[in-house]
Amino acid sequence: MFEIASALLVLTRRNKILPRQRARARGALSRLHPVIDDDGPRLALGWIYEMAEEFSLSIYDAVYLELARRKGLSLASRDTGLRAAAAKCGIPILL
Numbered sequence: 001m002f003e004i005a006s007a008l009l010v011l012t013r014r015n016k017i018l019p020r021q022r023a024r025a026r027g028a029l030s031r032l033h034p035v036i037d038d039d040g041p042r043l044a045l046g047w048i049y050e051m052a053e054e055f056s057l058s059i060y061d062a063v064y065l066e067l068a069r070r071k072g073l074s075l076a077s078r079d080t081g082l083r084a085a086a087a088k089c090g091i092p093i094l095l
Contacts, residue, residue, distance in 0.1 A: 001034060003060070037067060044070065055085035065089060 008025050011017045017025075044066045052062035061082045068075045074092040077083055086093050 001029060001032070004029060037071075051085060051089070055081060055088070057081060057085055061085075065091065 005026070008017070008022045012019060012022045048059065048062045048066050051057060051065055052059050055062075057065070061077075061079065062085075064075060064077070065082065065085055067073065068086065068091045069089055074094045075082070075086045076094040077086075078095060083093050
């Protein structure tokens with residue numbers, strides 16, 4: 001949630017979205033009920049590092065990749081590098 005909030009702030013500062021769009025997105029975020037996944041990253045840290053290096057991803061993006069792989073989830077991203085890595089790992093891609 002903090003990463004999304006940070007991105008919204010950066011987008012507003014860079015005039016990519018309007019303050020009212022940020023407010024709408026913040027409202028949508030406040031209605032979410034995130035589930036905390038405490039176990040996965042500790043258990044799969046080696047895999048996360050390997051994927052970050054192999055596909056030139058940030059650690060954050062490799063964590064998203066690991067979570068989707070481990071939980072059998074699709075990945076929603078517009079990042080071309082992350083989408084390519086997901087495809088190579090057999091992870092379904094949304095969007």
